[in-house]
Amino acid sequence: MSLAAPLRAGAAELSVELSDGQAQQLLDYLGLLGKWGKVYNLTAVRDEQEMLTHHLLDSLAVIGPLLRETARRPARLLDVGSGAGLPGVVIAVCCPDIRVDCLDAVAKKAAFVQQAAVTLRLPNLRGVHGRIEKVEDAYDVVSSRAFASLQDFVEGSRQALAPAGIWLAMKGKRPDDELAALRRDVTVFHVEQLRVPGLEAERCIVWMRKAAAGG
Numbered sequence: 001m002s003l004a005a006p007l008r009a010g011a012a013e014l015s016v017e018l019s020d021g022q023a024q025q026l027l028d029y030l031g032l033l034g035k036w037g038k039v040y041n042l043t044a045v046r047d048e049q050e051m052l053t054h055h056l057l058d059s060l061a062v063i064g065p066l067l068r069e070t071a072r073r074p075a076r077l078l079d080v081g082s083g084a085g086l087p088g089v090v091i092a093v094c095c096p097d098i099r100v101d102c103l104d105a106v107a108k109k110a111a112f113v114q115q116a117a118v119t120l121r122l123p124n125l126r127g128v129h130g131r132i133e134k135v136e137d138a139y140d141v142v143s144s145r146a147f148a149s150l151q152d153f154v155e156g157s158r159q160a161l162a163p164a165g166i167w168l169a170m171k172g173k174r175p176d177d178e179l180a181a182l183r184r185d186v187t188v189f190h191v192e193q194l195r196v197p198g199l200e201a202e203r204c205i206v207w208m209r210k211a212a213a214g215g
């Protein structure tokens, strides 16, 4: 079955405008995931339809909120523990003004994303091999999905976030325990509920920034 129609329908439901070229890039990315996912053990999800909802549409759900928070201005984003490039690759496809670095501690995963950047012709995407604790660049947005607890995520990536930058943590159900465990040097400014087309599970984004000194 062609995945083009359900992708279009899902994007429309999320109010994400996709050009024909972007829709094709997303489908080609799914193709790469399907082809190399098993060889490199990139993702546990193997069925194409499931990859569409669990990976593509799940990641597409953050595009509108991200464009709102960056006010559609050019930005640099670091996707931490990006694995096969989720959500980083989807962000790079949908937001050409955002330069996306997908970071992973496993070399073959970073290499897969780098190859995807070449194959999909995405000049704003890079696959970077390394550990977050060692990153020295400063990014406007630091994102993660299925990476770590909120406290471990912000603690590990604090030095990689520009002073006025924001953290975007993709989570399932509102993580009340993790929110309560956050230290006071972090401000949660929004817990945003998401609805992912075709996915019954609860999803949310936890938006955070560095707390003002003394806060």
Ligand SMILES: C[S@@+](CC[C@H](N)C(=O)[O-])C[C@H]1O[C@@H](n2cnc3c(N)ncnc32)[C@H](O)[C@@H]1O
Residues within 6 Å of the ligand: 080, 081, 082, 083, 084, 085, 086, 087, 103, 104, 105, 106, 109, 130, 131, 132, 133, 144, 145, 146, 147
């Ligand atoms: C569960 S996977 C999630 C992958 C992807 N974000 C997704 O949603 O499918 C977590 C990833 O984090 C990477 N990772 C773990 N610790 C890391 C660290 N300290 N720095 C960078 N990447 C790390 C792992 O190699 C793994 O690929």
